[in-house]
Every structure is written in C-alpha cells, then in structure tokens.
Amino acid sequence: MDRTPTAAQRRLIAAADPVTGRLRGAAARLAALGRLGLAFRHPRPPHDWFLTPAGRRWTLPQEPAPAPAAAPAPPAAVFAARIGGDAPDRGGARRAREVASAWTGLLELRRMTRADGATDRPCAWERAHLVPAAALALEAAGCVPETGEGPGYRVVASxxxxAVGVHAADPAGLRSCAAALEGAGWQVSEHTEPRSGGRRHLLASPRRG
Structure with a gap:
C-alpha cells in the first residue's frame, strides 16, 4: 500500500495538535489516514483521532520532491527505526528530530491506549512490532546502531x-543498551552465547503490569 498522504491529508496532519497529535477533520479523511497507518482512533469516547509515530513523521519538514523522471518516483518513506546493520546515518540533525518526534508520538500512543494513561510501559503496538519498537527505544536514548563504518547495537528477532535479542560489540555497549531499554519500560536479561566463545547478548521484552 502506498503510505504517502495526499496534499489534503498532509494539511490535516500539519494542523494536528503539536503535543498530543490530536486530529480534527472530516470523518472520511481521518479514516483514510487510519488506513494508511498514520492515525488511530482512540477506543474510549469521544473516540478522537490521533497521529501514530508514522503520522508524526509527516509533521517534519519534507525534502523537496525530485525532478520529474521517465519513471514515477517511489513514494517518500515513512520513519523507520534503525535496528543495526543499516547504512551509515547521514541524516545528522534531521535524523535526530525524526527520532525525537517518533519517540514522542510513541509515548503519546502509550498514554492514549492505556486506561491509566501511563507512559512507562510499552503498549500493544510495541508488543506487535518488537524489533522496531526496541530499536526506537535504543536510538531515542542515544545508543548508536551498528553500521558498515563502526560497531553499535543490533536488534534481532528471538x-x-x-522478546527480542540485542547484540553489542562490547560489554559497555551492552550495558548501555540494557539501561536504555529498562528506562523505556522493557524487561532485560543478559545471556551467554555458548557457540560464539562466550559472547554476551540481551533478551528484552515489553514490561507488563
């Protein structure tokens, strides 16, 4: 599915509350944003619509569209957490803003989808998307993903x-990842990999309760 919002939908996103991500507009347009994964409808009355982390990505300044080419240009990518093994990050300050916005949106999603409004524990979306959710928590805390230019964390399915597995190049990096995940509401335990000469890794799962 093409997840690029139309110009009218982008105007709707731009008008969202900058703190809560609450949307206002025609029901059909809000539902269309929901189908794109850019908004969700709160389950409790008055059932308002709010931006998802992917939707908040579109509140950031967008780069100019490329010049017309013979073939249609691919749709602009939505925010993606860095799980490790990515290409080197050239985004700089822009990437930092994207990560901060995505993390703020995820905290708001936690608040709006929990009966007690708590933001200290992962929500259902995170439990359904373990690898990107853990990677976002790590990157938002300042941890550096592994790239072709240097060591860092790598998040893998378990x-x-x-639960997800988290690997780092050295014990200090592993401890930093553990602290970041625990601060984001994840349960973390450290384990040894017998087949890798005793190398350590983390198992992390969203905390409940």
Missing amino acids: AQPE
Whole structure:
C-alpha cells in the first residue's frame, strides 16, 4: 500500500495538535489516514483521532520532491527505526528530530491506549512490532546502531515469545543498551552465547503490569 498522504491529508496532519497529535477533520479523511497507518482512533469516547509515530513523521519538514523522471518516483518513506546493520546515518540533525518526534508520538500512543494513561510501559503496538519498537527505544536514548563504518547495537528477532535479542560489540555497549531499554519500560536479561566463545547478548521484552 502506498503510505504517502495526499496534499489534503498532509494539511490535516500539519494542523494536528503539536503535543498530543490530536486530529480534527472530516470523518472520511481521518479514516483514510487510519488506513494508511498514520492515525488511530482512540477506543474510549469521544473516540478522537490521533497521529501514530508514522503520522508524526509527516509533521517534519519534507525534502523537496525530485525532478520529474521517465519513471514515477517511489513514494517518500515513512520513519523507520534503525535496528543495526543499516547504512551509515547521514541524516545528522534531521535524523535526530525524526527520532525525537517518533519517540514522542510513541509515548503519546502509550498514554492514549492505556486506561491509566501511563507512559512507562510499552503498549500493544510495541508488543506487535518488537524489533522496531526496541530499536526506537535504543536510538531515542542515544545508543548508536551498528553500521558498515563502526560497531553499535543490533536488534534481532528471538525464538523467545514476546522478546527480542540485542547484540553489542562490547560489554559497555551492552550495558548501555540494557539501561536504555529498562528506562523505556522493557524487561532485560543478559545471556551467554555458548557457540560464539562466550559472547554476551540481551533478551528484552515489553514490561507488563
């Protein structure tokens, strides 16, 4: 599905409350944003619509569209957390703003989808998207993902239910990742990989309760 909002939808996103991400507009347009994964409808009355982390990505300044070419240009990408093994980050300050906006949006999603309004524990979206959710928590806390230019963290799927594996190049990096995830509401335990000469890694799962 093309997740690029139309010009009218981008105007609707731009008019969202800058703190809560609350949207106002025609029901059909709001529902269309929901189908794109850029907005969600709160389950409790008055059932207002709010931007998702992906929707908040579109509140950031967009780069100019490329010049027309023979083939249609691909749609602009929505925010993606860095799980490690990515290309080197050339985004600089722009990437930092994107990460901060996505993390703020995720905290708001936690608040709006929990009966007690708490933001200290992961929400259902995070439990359904474990790898990108953990990666966003790490990057938002200042941890550096592994790239071709240097070591860092790498988040991988795990055979353990509702858990991800987190690898780092050295014990200090692993401790930094553990602290970042625990601060973001994840349960973390450290384990040894017998087949890798005793290398340590983390198992992290969203905290409940």
